[in-house]
Amino acid sequence: MAEISRRRLGAGLGLGLGVGLVGAFPARAGAEPAVGDSGSSAVVRSGFIYEQAPYPQCHASTIVEMAGGVMAAAWFGGTHEKHPDVCIWFARFENGTWTEGVQVADGVQSDGARHPTWNPVLFQAPQGDLILFYKVGPDPFSWWGMVMTSPDGGRTWSPPRRLEDGVLGPIKNKPVVLADGTWLSPSSTEAGEGMGSATGANWRLHFEISTDQGRSWSLTEPVASPLNIDAIQPSILTHPNGALQAVARARQGALASSWSHDGGRTWSPIGAVDLPNPNSGTDASTLSDGRQLMIYNHAGHEPARPGRGPRHPLNVGLSRDGLSWRNVLTLESDPLPHGYAYPAVVQASDGLIHVTYTHDRTRIRHVILDPSRLV
Template sequence: MADWTRRGLASATAAAGLTLGASRVRAAPNETGLDATGQAVAASGFIFETAPYPQCHASTLVETASGRLAAAWFGGTHERNPDVEIWFALNDGEHWGVPVSVATGVQADGSRLPTWNPVLFQPPGAPLTLFYKVGPSPQSWWGMVMTSDDEGRTWSEPRRLPDGVLGPIKNKPVLLADGAWLSPSSVEAGEGVGAHAGAGWSLIFERSEDQGRTWSLSPPAPSPLNIDAIQPSILFHPDGSLQAVARTRQGMVASTWSRDGGRTWAPLGAVDLPNPNSANDAVTLKDGRHLMIYNHAAHRAETPGKGPRWPLCLALSDDGVGWRRVLTLESEPVRDGYAYPAVIQTRDGMVHATYTHNRTRIRHVVIDPSRLP
C-alpha cells in the first residue's frame, strides 16, 4: 500500500479512493511562496515502495468506467533494455494494488525488445485501452494496443497498430464532441514508415471515428521556425478549437492549434513556459482553465538542448498562451529528476498526477484545483 502524506482535504481524498498514512514529507513552496501543505495538495505518495526492477519511467493515469484509478508505466533494468515491460496497478478504492506486468516485447521468434511509454485511455461505453510501443529505439519502434473489459484485471492479446500509426506517444487521447478519438502522437528523426518516414521531430495527430478500429493521420504540424517538438497533449477552447502543447529541443513549450477537429494543425509557435527538453502533460479543467505539469527549468550551458528535470511545477492558463506558475511539487535536485508527468481531472473535480521520481518509483499526487491561485 502506498504511504500517503496527509495534507488535509480528507473527504476529497477519500472520494478519490486513497488511503492517507500518518507520515509526512516536506512540501515545496508554491509560486506565491506559501507552503503547499493545507493548500492545494490533498495527498502525495508512491504507488509502490519496492519493485522487481531497478528503474521505471513514463507513467500514465486514467479513471476507469467505475470511477477507480488505474496507472501504468514501464520498468526494467534501464530504458532501452530488452527486459523492460509494461506494469499496471489498480486502485481498489482504498489503496493501490500490487503492480503486475501486463505486456512485454517478446517476439514470435523468442527474441525480446524493450517496451515504451504506455498510455491508458477509458472511452465511454468501451473497454479500458492500453497503448504502448515496442522496438529497439524511438526511431524504430511501433505501436501496440490491448484492451480490458474488467478494468485491467485481465487483458486481451496485444495487437500491432497499422503501419504508420504509433498511437499516443506519451499523453492521453481525448474524446471529441463528435465522438471521435484524437490521439496525440509524434515522430522522431528517421522514425516511421510510409508518409512520415524520416520526418524528424514532428507532431502527428491520429483520429479514429470507429473506436480505434481504423485511423487517419494528420499531416505533421508545420514548423517554419524549425521547432523540434514531440509528445503533445491536447487542450479544448470555448470556440471549438483545439490546442496542443509539447516538449521541444529549443527551450520552450511548443504550441499548435486546430480548427477542424485535429485533421490539420497550424504552424508551431511557443507559450511562455520553459522546457528543458523534457515531457510535460496538460488538461483542460471543468472550469475552463488549462493546467500543465512540467519542469520549470532551462538548458545548461554545458548541455545545450537539455536541462535538469527539476523543479516539477504546475501552471495555469485562461487562454492557453499566457501561463502562470502556481505550485511547485518537487524542487530538491536528484540525479534523474522528476519526469514524464501525467495529469487528469476525475469526475469529482480533483486533479491527479503521476510522475517518475528519480527513475526508481512512481509518485501520485492529488490536487484540489479550486485551491490553486
C-alpha cells in the first residue's frame, strides 16, 4: 500500500483573502424557482443510462471523460441505500449509446462480512489510468475510502485498495488538477445528525492533496465554520489568479462556499452562496469560457423540518464570479417520491457538458448541454 502522509497542513482562516463571503444563511432560501425556458434549447440530448437493472434502487452517479474522448459513468445500486448488497456499477458511453452496467466493486471484506458501498467518483488521471474512488462502511459516520484503477477505460480493474485511515478520497465530487500538477480532492466528514453547536458544525469540509499523482495524500485542517454551517460534499471551482472556490451542500437552506488563495492548503471560513439548497448534493464545474456552472435543486429546506427539503426541481445555475448566481435552466420539475438528486457534471473536450443524476432512486439520467445556449 502506498504510504500516505499524515501531515496536517495549516488551517488558516483566510480572513484577508480579498474575496468577500456572501452573507449569512438563509440566502434566498425562500425564492421561487425560476423556470429556465429560455435555456431549454441548450439540451442536446436527454435519456437514461439504463431502463432496467438487477437491483431496485440506484444513487450517487459520477461521470468522466476518459482518454480518447469516451465518456463513462458509475453509480451505486442495490436493494436500497445502506443495504449490504449495494455495489458500484460502471458503464461507457460509446457511439451515442450506453453499454450495459457492470458491477466493478462491492463491500465484501476478507473475513466474510459485507458492507454497503457509497458515492463512487471517477477521475481520469492526466496521461494515466482511470481512477475509481468510493467508500465502504455501514454508514457515512464510519465509512472508509477505497480506490481502484483501470488502464483500459474501465474494461478491467485493479484489485481494490483501502486508503489509509483518515484519507477518505473525494466524498462525492471529482478532484481537480492544479496548474502545478497537484491533485486537490474535495472531501468532508459527518460527525453526527445535530444541527451544529457552539464550537462548530458537525459536518465539516476538508481537502486532500497529492503531489505525486495519488500515491500519497496530505489532509488540510477542517474548514472553519464560525456560523455553525453544516456543510459536506464540496466541488472545486477555479478562478483567475489561482483562486479556488469550494461550493457545498448544507443543512441551513442555502449552498455553502469557501475560498483558497494558496492552492487549497488553507480555506476561508464557510459562508453562503445566493442559491437555495434543501440539504441535497450538488456538483459544479468551471467551464472553458471561465463561467462557473452548478447543478443543484432550486429549493430551500422546509420550515417545519430544518435541514430537509424537496429534491425538485433540478436546475442549472451560472455565475461569472462565484458570488452572484443565476438559475438559467430547469432540468426536472415534476414532483416524484424521491425527486432528482446527486448530480455530477463534466465538460468534455468537444465543449459539450455532460450531466448525470439520480431519477427517483430508480434510474440514472444522462443529459448533454450546449454551453453556448446557456445564457
